Amino acid sequence: MAFSKSKDGERNFQVALCTVPDTDTAEILAEKMVKQNLAACVNIIPTITSVYQWQGDIEKDSEALMVIKTAEELMADLEELLNEHHPYEVFELISCNIEQAATAYLQWLDDTV
Template sequence: MERPLLVYTTFPDAATALDVGEALVRARLAACVNVIPGMQSVYAWKGAVERGTEVVAILKSREGLADALAAELKRRHPYETPIILHLAVSDADPDTAAWIRAETGPV
């Protein structure tokens, strides 16, 4: 049985994350997108150390949609190089996994 997949990414603000998240849910590439505002980031970018405020987005999907989800996320993302980390799920509650499968992929 195909396993759930979590995708971690960041956005510059909650409105953008929610807009992109809604598009991904409507496209059935993600069953849910959690947006967590208020993150402070320190990161290396083009040879400099930067600081900024971002929001975290955690996307709930499934392994078989990983490539399509990443491609659509990149297409819609405002960052030049968005962070897209696929976090493998070793196990999930059966009802949660069934819900993710039911809400993603073809209608």
């Protein structure tokens, strides 16, 4: 299998993470992302435990995690979609560059988003 590295002048792709309260919410949001070509694929991890500080208290909640594959230039549009549809007052949306990936996968991403 051949791997490709991102090169200057090419599109940059991202893996973004977003937590939601449950898988139903994740599926609704993921479908919107894919239908609007904001994500090529969204993997949903159904049950994670999040421990975090909120308004001075330590919270512990069960959530679902969306792993979103997208292009860097679509992140602002993805955030806008989440601003409109995400149930949390403050939602997580963080991303990392895809530095290397299977050549065919990168091509698929480029063709999809």
